[in-house]
Amino acid sequence: xxxxxxxxxxxKDIKLEFKQRYxxxxxxxxxxxxxxxxxxxxxxxxxxxxxxxxxxxxxLFAAVNAVSKxxxxxxxxxxxxxxxxxxxxxxxxxxxxxxxxxxxxxSLLCLLVFTGLMGGCVVNYPxxxxxxxxxxxxxxxxxxxxxxxxxxxNNNFALxxxxxxxxVMPLLLTLMKVSSAALSVGTLSGNLKYLAAxxxxxxxVVALSYVLFPYLWRD
Amino acid sequence: MDFYNREYMNExxxxxxxxxxxxxxxxxxxxxxxxxxxxxxxxxRESIRNLFFHVVMWFSMMVMFGTSxxxxxxxxxxxxxxxxxxxxxxxxxxxxxxxMGIVTGMEWANFTWGTPWTNDPQLNGAAITILAxxxxxxxxxxxxxxNKRARIAAVYNVFAFVMLIVxxxxxxxxxxxxLHPGKGGSPMTVTNLDFTMRLVFYPAIVxxxxxxxWLTSIRVKMANIRLHLDNPE
Numbered sequence: 001x002x003x004x005x006x007x008x009x010x011x012k013d014i015k016l017e018f019k020q021r022y023x024x025x026x027x028x029x030x031x032x033x034x035x036x037x038x039x040x041x042x043x044x045x046x047x048x049x050x051x052x053x054x055x056x057x058x059x060l061f062a063a064v065n066a067v068s069k070x071x072x073x074x075x076x077x078x079x080x081x082x083x084x085x086x087x088x089x090x091x092x093x094x095x096x097x098x099x100x101x102x103x104x105x106x107s108l109l110c111l112l113v114f115t116g117l118m119g120g121c122v123v124n125y126p127x128x129x130x131x132x133x134x135x136x137x138x139x140x141x142x143x144x145x146x147x148x149x150x151x152x153x154n155n156n157f158a159l160x161x162x163x164x165x166x167x168v169m170p171l172l173l174t175l176m177k178v179s180s181a182a183l184s185v186g187t188l189s190g191n192l193k194y195l196a197a198x199x200x201x202x203x204x205v206v207a208l209s210y211v212l213f214p215y216l217w218r219d
Numbered sequence: 220m221d222f223y224n225r226e227y228m229n230e231x232x233x234x235x236x237x238x239x240x241x242x243x244x245x246x247x248x249x250x251x252x253x254x255x256x257x258x259x260x261x262x263x264r265e266s267i268r269n270l271f272f273h274v275v276m277w278f279s280m281m282v283m284f285g286t287s288x289x290x291x292x293x294x295x296x297x298x299x300x301x302x303x304x305x306x307x308x309x310x311x312x313x314x315x316x317x318x319m320g321i322v323t324g325m326e327w328a329n330f331t332w333g334t335p336w337t338n339d340p341q342l343n344g345a346a347i348t349i350l351a352x353x354x355x356x357x358x359x360x361x362x363x364x365x366n367k368r369a370r371i372a373a374v375y376n377v378f379a380f381v382m383l384i385v386x387x388x389x390x391x392x393x394x395x396x397x398l399h400p401g402k403g404g405s406p407m408t409v410t411n412l413d414f415t416m417r418l419v420f421y422p423a424i425v426x427x428x429x430x431x432x433w434l435t436s437i438r439v440k441m442a443n444i445r446l447h448l449d450n451p452e
Binding site: 142145149152153154155159162163165166167169170173174177197201204205208209212215216 | 351
């Protein structure tokens with residue numbers, strides 16, 4: 001029952017996206033222009049610590065921008081309509097899955113453009129990409145919950161940033177640790193405990209959102 | 220106050236003994252903290268006396284934020300606005316302790332490490348914790364309707380507290396090491412904290428936590444009066 005609801009809600013979000021088209025194009029353009037601005041100011045980066053920091057800072061801001069509109073793009077009355085049809089858990093989980101797909105595309109594109117313009121610093125691609133995907137899921141789930149909180153207030157966009165930074169900080173620091181290993185001599189097996197920590201963080205965020213979201217939903 | 224009326228004084232002491240205990244413990248920790256003999260320690264020397272003030276602030280802050288978490292959970296299960304008032308006032312008092320902890324810590328760091336702020340997991344953890352609770356205050360300001368504000372703030376309080384506990388748990392394992400004693404390779408001073416120092420340290424913690432509860436209860440009364448003045452009936 002829950003799974004069927006989630007499936008329809010995710011499909012609904014994807015269809016809506018392909019119909020409107022501006023949201024995904026907007027965020028992709030945002031990432032590309034941010035990287036281009038950094039390229040104009042840095043030219044090529046050879047120092048792997050700088051490469052790592054800049055990459056993740058761009059990813060963080062792109063993620064906040066991409067996820068922040070999750071709950072505000074549709075009207076309140078239409079959201080009320082979903083509430084009569086489905087359970088709140090299905091709504092939060094479907095938004096998380098949809099945002100994960102969005103973040104997955106976004107992060108791979110970010111890696112491609114960033115490597116193309118700034119020079120490739122990644123040594124161990126399997127490790128880096130597994131961290132990137134786990135990070136995409138972590139950003140998507142934590143920020144979806146924060147977007148749900150921020151959407152209930154009067155100034156959604158300013159609050160989105162200040163509420164999310166303390167919450168995504170454990171995720172971001174773990175990610176930077178793994179990816180800095182992937183930029184030098186780190187191996188996949190040597191960094192399994194950090195990948196496990198990322199997975200654990202994702203499980204905690206999803207579980208908390210599953211329990212807490214029903215309180216946000218009702219007015 | 221009528222000191223000569225025995226019945227009045229009995230009544231007064233019965234209700235307020237814990238406040239007097241709190242004041243007494245803090246006065247004791249300040250006076251004894253500056254007077255007791257301390258062991259000879261390299262680098263840190265006499266500044267170890269700051270332990271009775273700086274470390275105690277963090278204990279009190281975490282107790283206040285823990286109280287706030289408990290009140291937020293109670294609010295979400297009962298929807299009684301009383302718990303929300305306690306949650307926000309505990310956060311206010313906790314932030315006061317947090318800022319005092321940072322100020323005393325910067326003073327101490329300037330003396331022993333030569334700089335008020337270093338890239339240390341303990342410092343970063345403290346900074347992020349305080350940022351999260353300031354974000355909580357801003358979140359509350361941006362919602363007008365009372366019950367909605369209580370509900371959404373409670374959700375953020377629970378979410379942020381759990382993530383902060385995870386953060387404080389993970390952070391030291393990611394860092395290279397810590398300058399703080401007993402963390403990440405630095406020599407421990409607190410386990411071999413000598414007996415006379417414990418006699419001041421533990422009472423100081425209890426005293427400040429009592430004062431924290433007292434401050435919270437005063438702020439709760441003020442908030443209730445303000446609530447009553449805003450909608451009188």
